[in-house]
Amino acid sequence: MQERGRKYKDQLDRTSNEYAGLHTAFKKFLKVEKEAEQTRLELAGLWEKASNLEAEKPLATAFKNLAQTIRESEEVHSESETRLREVVQEAFRVFPLHIRQQKRSLSRRTKSPVESEVPEPDLESSISGFQNKHQNDMKFSILHLVNSLMYYHSNSLQKLSEVFQEVQNIESN
Numbered sequence: 412m413q414e415r416g417r418k419y420k421d422q423l424d425r426t427s428n429e430y431a432g433l434h435t436a437f438k439k440f441l442k443v444e445k446e447a448e449q450t451r452l453e454l455a456g457l458w459e460k461a462s463n464l465e466a467e468k469p470l471a472t473a474f475k476n477l478a479q480t481i482r483e484s485e486e487v488h489s490e491s492e493t494r495l496r497e498v499v500q501e502a503f504r505v506f507p508l509h510i511r512q513q514k515r516s517l518s519r520r521t522k523s524p525v526e527s528e529v530p531e532p533d534l535e536s537s538i539s540g541f542q543n544k545h546q547n548d549m550k551f552s553i554l555h556l557v558n559s560l561m562y563y564h565s566n567s568l569q570k571l572s573e574v575f576q577e578v579q580n581i582e583s584n
Contacts, residue, residue: 416517419538423517427510434503441500444492448485455481469581477574484567491559499559502552506545513541 455478462474516537 420514420517423510423514427507430503430506430510434500434507437500437503441492441496444488448488448492451481452485455479455485473574473578473581476577480570480574484563484570487566488563491563495556495559498555499552502548506548509541509545513537 458474458478458481462471462478465471465474
């Protein structure tokens with residue numbers, strides 16, 4: 412029984428380290444995404460300036476629409492990024508804290524001097540409950556991550572497809 416508790420605590424240590432690394436990497440991912448967003452907004456500004464210099468009205472309109480599309484896409488991206496920070500990054504941040512709480516709970520249970528004072532079903536149900544909660548939390552976080560990314564990319568693809576059609580329909584002299 413105590414051996415099972417020790418093995419599980421070791422597993423929790425490894426898991427905690429992995430999630431701490433995942434949290435760090437996710438923070439870096441969001442930082443890079445924010446920098447890329449700023450670059451795309453700068454590009455939109457340059458397309459806007461180019462539209463003012465363009466003599467051909469259809470091309471100037473296409474440039475303006477492209478700039479507007481980039482801005483609208485970045486607005487959606489920013490909203491998605493905020494949700495990712497609030498939901499997914501937060502889940503990765505707090506999970507190691509939950510692991511520490513679970514380890515403390517296990518320590519109290521496995522340090523019992525008399526084996527009969529710690530009924531095995533209680534330890535097993537605690538481990539099982541923690542694993543189920545973790546699985547549900549991570550499932551929710553991953554689904555949220557994938558949903559946010561799909562929403563952003565599908566929105567961008569739709570808007571860029573409209574601009575693509577517009578540019579493709581420009582008549583050459």
